[in-house]
Amino acid sequence: MDIERARAAFAAAYRELTVAVNESDLLRPTRCAGWAGVDLLFHVLCDAQRALVAFATPADGPPDVDHVTYWSSFQPAAEGADAHAWWVRRSASAFARPSGVLRVWADTAPAAVRAALAADPAGHVATQGHVIAVPDFLATLATEAAVHHLDLQAGRPPAREALELAGETLDGLLGADRPSHLDLPAYVLEATGRVPSADERFPLLG
Secondary structure, eight states: OOHHHHHHHHHHHHHHHHHHOOGGGTTSBOSSTTOBHHHHHHHHHHHHHHHHHHHHSEEOSOOSOOTTGGGGGOOTTOTTHHHHHHHHHHHHHTSSSTHHHHHHHHHHHHHHHHHHHHSOTTOEEEETTEEEEHHHHHHHHHHHHHHHHHHHTOSSOOOHHHHHHHHHHHHHHHTSOOOTTSOHHHHHHHHTTSSOOSOTTOOSOO
16 A cells, blocks of 8 residues: 555545545435444544554554555454444533534544654564554545445535545455446445445445
8 A cells, every 4th residue: 555645645635535524424324234323423533532542553564464455354244343332422421512523533633644654664463363554544544534435425525535435445355456337435334234235245334
């Protein structure tokens, strides 16, 4: 994974998500079952916080996953997924108002981007029980942000750079190119199980 491409996609993904979400979106349902916008944003906020921790604690290589194989353990109905979903809902509800999550996100997302720009492009970090190269780590963060941006069903689309990385990640999991009848957003939504699909290979991740 090219470091400059990964950095640009990550920065754009967080920038566009910040611009897209507003307080009125926070109580609306999302494409993630059982989550309102505030729950989803809190989940992505946890990713930004995880990034800050990872960049501050570099790991020795070699990596054991890349930006595609990282997702192999995040399969639909993976063990612990329901528990995490409930934890997110309870944690997000602890804020006095949903806008509190938005304020913390607005502070944390730019800090994560600055840390990404300062990270050693040849380095590695430890996250989610894996060691991964910095460019690949950034690609996973950009992919997740793009997918969850689509989940919000906001009026503003995800950053194109991040959406393209998400599509290429799904190509890698599929072991083939995107089906020709699907545009990129539709592919991401079908391949991640956000919308029904007639393709028996989907969903590729949860």
